[in-house]
Amino acid sequence: MKRDWRASIRYYWNVKVLGNAYLRWQRWRMERKGPPRRWRTDILAPPLKIGARTKELISRHYLEGRYANGHKPVAWVTSGAPVEILQALGYYVLYPENHGALCGARKVSVEISTEAENAGYSRDICSYARTDIGAMLSGKTPVGKLPKPDLLFACTNICQTVLFWYRVLAEHFKVPLIVIDTPFVYTSPQEYSIQYVKKQLENAVPIAEKVAGRKLSYKKLKQVMRYSRMAAELWLQVMERGKNRPAPISVFDQFIHMAPIVEMRGKPETVDFYAAMLREVDDRVKKGIGAVRNEQRRLLWDNLPIWYKLRELSEYLAERGVAVVASTYTMAWGELAPLIDPEKPFESMARTYIQPILNVGTGKKLEKMKRMIEEYHLDGAILHSDRSCKPYSIGQVDQRNRLIRDYGVPALLLEADHNDPRSYADEQARARLDAFIEMLY
Template sequence: MGQTNPLRSARLGSRATDQFYEDLRQGAREGKPVCWILGALITTPMVTSLGIPWVFADALAAHLAARHQQKRPEEVAEEKGYLRETCSYTRIHMGCTLLSEEDRSKVLDWQVPNPDFVIITDGCCSEWVEWGDDVRKRFKVPIFTLHVPFLWNDKDRDEATNYVVGQLKEMNTFLEDTTRRKQDWIKLAEIINMGRQAQDMRAAGQQLCRNIPAPATIFDWATALGAVFNSWGKPQSVEIYKSMKQEMEERVARKEGAVVGEKYRLAWDGMIVWPEFGPLSKKLASRGANVVTSAYMWGFFPTLMDPTDPLKSIAWNMVDVWANRNLDWQINHVAQLCEDYKVDGLICHAHYTCRALCGQQLELMDAVSRRLDIPAIFIEADVGDESFYSEAQVDTRLQALLEMIDAKRKRRA
């Protein structure tokens, strides 16, 4: 029936990722200290402005899973005592640090220099603290932890932001002391400005997905995640989103969808099933289903940045991120996305090894489903561990979701 019609421009994100890792290795070869970042993606502009190469460990684990290089690291981690239920990003990443020379040939994309220091946050997920501690012990390097308070109420936002800004100042002292470099505040403002431009371009592209058929799927946005994970604040991120926007505009003018024969418009809650990225996108498209929106996929750097106040811009984006909000906020947010993007059904990916994002998913699913009168299903899988994935189960659930949508349409007709 349907088939995928991926955005060509989204592949710029993959290229940016490959370039990013090459630059990282080059930086290490030049003798620059290397920073590993766990969870605290939003702080990367402060490290970039110092001229220090960094690795966002979560993205690297996802990258390896998407390229099917995660199995051996997961096995090695398990052999070293990590339980199978531990976050698969942690297991993949720590497993890589423990690979033997022989195993390294099975993980071609793990060519990451060892860390000289680590930055972590405890916002949204407690796993980062334990994972960070493991990295600290393994490499005997200094670590800085950012505490991000959970945003229970919007009225607490200013207080939470100022609290995080105070810690960012402390982090800057840590960075300067550790690297023996002085922060380049002008460069930081330029990075924030570039980030703002990327945000504007991304938002314009997202708006275009309201069209029927939608010119992009979340799988296109996922392919372009290099713009967020590795290139944020660099000209490449603006270029990626600008190119995507342009290609989407052309598609909208031609009424061309990212799924040929778009029949169903879906929303996706939760992270991507990285090892099944390609097959899942094809599976959905073959049934005419286009996943047009996702709180997760569009959730990074959610608040427009202000180049005149870089630290506050970073703090806002740590405090405001969707996973740092209470359930009511998340329900409203997902429901709004579903309404705005004219969604027929909701897929919730319940990640086996990420308790942080799954705890309230059933409530969220029920609330959104009831409020908008749209069917919703769970897919039980994982971000990185494909042993938790059952194709037959996922097939049945996805097909059942589409059958429920059909039944609802018949009822209305």
């Protein structure tokens, strides 16, 4: 990566001086304002105050990205990638999946995906990938501008799709692609699989160093690992507060506030953020505030969110006294925290990153769902059958049937797509949800 002093000046001025001041002022304003006018305070608790800080963090992250080229090395990475190596090397890391989710939540994913579809990408490929490729081809994004990558870093622990997708990015950007292949864990991880991942991580370092133009400091890596672990532990505690009745936060809150643990693992500000969030959630527990005002039934959410329907679904369920309090998806960024060992960075990264929920067998996932249903005292489960995410979705038909048959837990398979509203049928979804909720009472 070539450094450019003019880019550095632009970066410091726009991000560190103007950007920081503006974002702090915006946060200060948000914290003093009441809930947005459209917020249904009759059925939902007021939004978490931490929301202002989430917005500040995410906005700063994308603002930094806008001015990163020429100042910092830039890597595009998959959401489950062992990003600690890149953080320790001073990379700016962009997560195309998160950017895709943001486009979905802002309801611009169709417009951007269409750019990819017009260029020949089939509607049968993942909608995150189409959104990302569409943004790459057209430059369209709700965050102003995305930085060009100097390095691509794909880890197959969330799906094989990322491998195919990042090859397309490599073809387009002509930059090195590092693939960390994490063998799928059908039953239990094999020791040789862990050593295989470890070897790949070690071999990735010289490539990442060469692109960054600096050497990896192991002291720094250990520090980043410590921050990663601390943030993941705090995030886990935040989610575990959902065991309280009423649950102080819903999964819809988690979907919004999970961005820093995905995008900013390994940073001290992420640790501070989740510590503050935990304090606020604990305060709600103390005061008996539930995310859903009239919590009568509690559910599990399986699979990715339906980004463009977050508000609608949240209100629809809350109106009926249903709180969705736990999610297998958000749990993925917290439950492996105990495996992170800063003293053995490569070994522990290999052990941690080989077994997120998306890289383990369908039976293991069912066990996890059953455990969560017991621990969180849940009355049922919604399994989002996500057209765009086959590794998460295959197995759900049997999982749903087993939950009902073997554990007596009502479960619904809801057909949708995490980022493409064209694959979501409102009437059909409502009819299925109505029937399901009737069963819960």
